[in-house]
Amino acid sequence: MEATNSEQWTQQALEEFATEIWTCNTVERAASFIGSQKSPICLPNYVAGRLTPLQSQPMALIDSFNPQTGSLLCKLPCTPASDVETAIQHARHAxxxxxxxxxxxxxxxxxxxxxxxxxxxxxxxxxxxxxxxxxxxxxxxxxxxxxxxxxxxxxxxxxxxxxxxxxxxxxxxxxxxxxxxxxxxxxxxxxxxxxxxxxxxxxxxxxxxxxxxxxxxxxxxxxxxxxxxxxxxxxxxxxxxxxxxxxxxxxxxxxxxxxxxxxxxxxxxxxxxxxxxxxxxxxxxxxxxLGGKNPNLVFADAMDPATRDRTIRIAASAAFENQGEICLCGSRIYVERAVYEDFVREITEYVAEKYVLRKTVGAVASLQHYDKIRGYLQMAVEEKATFKLGGIPPALDKDQNQGYWINPAILTDVASGSVLQKDEIFGPVVTISPFEDEEEAVRLANDSEYGLAAVVLTNDGARMRRVGERIEAGMVWVNCWLVRELGTPFGGMKNSGTGREGGEYSREVFTVVRTLHLPSD
Structure with a gap:
């Protein structure tokens, strides 16, 4: 962090910047705008309907970087408690x-x-x-x-x-x-x-x-x-x-x-x-x-000829969409042993073709997160896990202006007690492990401190309910993923949080209820 340069934070400067950035609605215009700036973009607070120049002087600034290039994108205030309270009082008045x-x-x-x-x-x-x-x-x-x-x-x-x-x-x-x-x-x-x-x-x-x-x-x-x-x-x-x-x-x-x-x-x-x-x-x-380390259960019948393409597609998207940076990603894949080898081979081929860095896979959000994911991949090598896809990305220096790009990684032969199976890596990294039967699949799925979401891939209608209702997760998808009706409860079990939001569940969060009793005479 560093102290502020007050000249960039005048009301006039903030309004001129707002007018200009609002026209940058293409990649080319945005890139040209960023390149034309003599100094980093400065983002202000928005309080009481106004872009607010800094109230407390001096105020520390936070650097925010462009993940695709590693270059400094903007600076923003680290708003102190006094200014936070001012914003709260404006909300209280409103x-x-x-x-x-x-x-x-x-x-x-x-x-x-x-x-x-x-x-x-x-x-x-x-x-x-x-x-x-x-x-x-x-x-x-x-x-x-x-x-x-x-x-x-x-x-x-x-x-x-x-x-x-x-x-x-x-x-x-x-x-x-x-x-x-x-x-x-x-x-x-x-x-x-x-x-x-x-x-x-x-x-x-x-x-x-x-x-x-x-x-x-x-x-x-x-x-x-x-x-x-x-x-x-x-x-x-x-x-x-x-x-x-x-x-x-x-x-x-x-x-x-x-x-x-x-x-x-x-x-x-x-x-x-x-x-x-x-x-x-x-x-x-x-x-x-809160966090999640979500299981994806693949039963043998889901790899039948009529549904195997769907199974591979859903498992891959649940693992690698948004670079795996979705709290609902299914990063622990468990596959029935009868189809385990076929599944590993086919999902590896599918991901290599469909999830291509810089095309369909973006950069991870920050250098700090890049280093975290890289650390887990180094651990995978040390634990002698098998890389079916991917590897350890290069070490980066913050002054190199390099983007935070990590290829999708598919790991097998990972011990059940490994932190690779326990921690929320929150990146393009997935582990695949076999299971013998339905009981073991449920046990493995629930072997986590988290309980946010899960995916079940099967063609057996009875199993859909039988397994889905036993998994300790707030949200379970069967033969689909990330499908939501906004009235359904959103939230997790165990260390994945407390409370639910969505429709009437959001009403519970944002309202208080009282009961009125009116006499009949």
Whole structure:
């Protein structure tokens, strides 16, 4: 980190930069814009409807790098506790009005945001790809999902229901829900826009206000979202976006007594820290979606001629989409021994053909993450695992301006107790192991501290239910992956988190319920 250069953070400079970057909606325009900058891009906070020049002087800056080139992309403030509290108070002030708006008013705002995001789809996709390292095609998919988040909740709140009960001859009772207050919304770096909007959309739909903090590794799409919220004329203070790291900015945000709830997606250790920091604040709503080390069970019948292509395709996409940087990736593949050799050979051929670095596989998000993944691959060599595909990438120096590119790796002969089978590597690395029967498959699937998601590949209808209902995971996909209806509960078991979001489950997070009793006479 370094101190600020205040000349780059004047209100005029911030507005001029915002106007210019908003026109960079192609890869070529974005590259030209980046190359034309005499100094790194400076990203401000978005508070009370304004791009905010730095309040605290001097303020430390965080460097954020382009994963595809390794070069410095932008600088952003490591927002201190005093400025975090200022943003929270703006959200608190906005809550007094926003919480009283009608559902139709809120729906109209959400629809406007969704429409604007659709209109500027390519702008967000281009910068999401540059900032996170993912392919442009993958970025477009995630922008589409962000659009759906706002669209879905814009209609969901128009059809809410409540429950009434009669105490015969005595009273009528009914449930009434009201917005829970000001929320801290903290999103990770792997799907920056999609997961941030997955929190913002229901938060404001149910009448709450927010202070959102994206990852310091990938803050560009959050910055652009702030510009879009302003264009959508969302009332000032309803959504505030502050930038910074976890220990300084994030910690101050979740611990503030003026925050009524926290929705967090990220690592398990950070989730534990949030639980500890808020343990004395019993009233605070917590929704924590944490890590995963997800199993993918392949039964012999799934390799029948009619379905083997589908099986290979699903297993490969669940392992390597977005460079394996999806919390729901199936990175532990277990295959029934009768088809084990055939499966290993065919998925290796498929991945080598379909998942090509710099074409269909992007760069991993940061040098720190590159080094982490590289360390696990070095460990695989030391443990004498077999590399069916991939290898150890070269060591990189941060001053070399090289992108963070790692080829997909398929490992076999990995011991069940190895950390390669236990830790969330969160990269383009998958292990494949055999199992003998259904009982062993379920045991292996559940042999993890995590319980976020799982995939079951089989043609046996009874097994789909029998195995699916025994796997200790919040989300189980059978013969598909990453398919979601936004009303279904999203969240994990065990150390993969607590709470659920989606449809009525998001309503539980962002509202409080009280029961009214009305006498019958």
């Amino acid at each position: 809550f007094t009005t926003w919480s009283k708006t009608t559902r139709r008013e809120r729906s109209s705002h959400l629809r406007r945001i969704s429409d604007l995001l659709q209109e500027h789809r390519e702008l967000f996709a281009v910068w999401e790809s540059i900032d996170q390292g993912k392919t442009l095609e993958r970025a477009r998919i995630e922008v589409d999902r962000a659009i759906s988040n706002f669209s879905y909740f814009s209609t969901y709140i128009l059809h809410e229901h409540t429950t009434a009960r009669m105490v015969d001859g005595v009273a009528l009772t009914y449930e009434h829900r009201s917005p829970a207050g000001v929320f801290a919304l903290i999103s990770p770096w792997n799907m920056p826009l999609y997961l941030l909007t997955w929190k913002i959309a229901p938060c404001i739909a149910f009448g709450c206000t927010a202070v959102a903090k994206p990852s310091e590794i990938t803050s560009m799409s959050a910055y652009l979202l702030g510009l879009l919220l302003r264009k959508a004329e969302l009332p000032p203070g309803v959504v505030n976006i502050i930038l910074g790291d976890g220990p300084t900015t994030g910690a101050a945000l979740v611990a503030s007594p003026s925050v009524d709830g926290v929705s967090f997606t990220g690592g398990t250790q950070t989730g534990i820290a949030i639980r500890r920091a808020t343990a004395h604040q019993i009233r605070k709503h917590l929704s924590l979606e």
